Amino acid sequence: MSTLETDTDTTPNLLVCYASSEGQTERIARRMADVLSSAGAHVTLADVSEPLPSLDVGEFDGVILGASVHAGSHQRSATRFVRANRSALEAVPSAFFSVSLTAAYDDPEDRAPAREVLEEFLESTDWNPDETATIPGALAYSQYSRLKRLLMRFIAGRAGKDTDTSRDYEYTDWEDVERFARSFATQVA
Ligand SMILES: Cc1cc2nc3c(=O)[nH]c(=O)nc-3n(C[C@H](O)[C@H](O)[C@H](O)COP(=O)(O)O)c2cc1C
Structure with a gap:
């Protein structure tokens, strides 16, 4: 008699990763990971500025990446991560959030550059995430x-x-x- 193995585990396997210079983006990524875990997902949290030899982005059902803005651009490690994993990112639902001081400005017109920096990041990495957000930092x-x-x-x-x-x-x-x-x-x- 043969045994038919069926994969009945429907728990989504999600990756939340970040680049953070002073820790605020990491805190935000951790909060997102907590929310996703509470919603029933299996979540892996990763710092893309560290070497991640055993991380296979293609194994995840969804990926969120966060990075922060310093002197007008995001961390190079975030750019490198997207460029290295773009096809895996494009194959599943993905999201990018950009953390900055500009996103905290009161006047919507003053906040516009935060969105521009985010768009520049996506253009330079040729990535089209399903969801994006500019998030006020610290x-x-x-x-x-x-x-x-x-x-x-x-x-x-x-x-x-x-x-x-x-x-x-x-x-x-x-x-x-x-x-x-x-x-x-x-x-x-
Ligand atoms: C040296 C330095 C340069 C910064 N440059 C910018 C900037 O160009 N635009 C901006 O909106 N915020 C800028 N910020 C604010 C950071 O984006 C903000 O503090 C954010 O919370 C940092 O997130 P992190 O702690 O995850 O690195 C800068 C902060 C520092 C310390």
């Missing part, structure tokens, strides 16, 4: 060098954001982050 003054602190204080001041460098500020809207993850879960399902 001012991590406590982590910056003296020069970076002065620069960021100047930029924040011009944008009407917080300039007291004795503490850090978080502008991320966590409800929006969770909504984005839930919407992605629906797309994969």
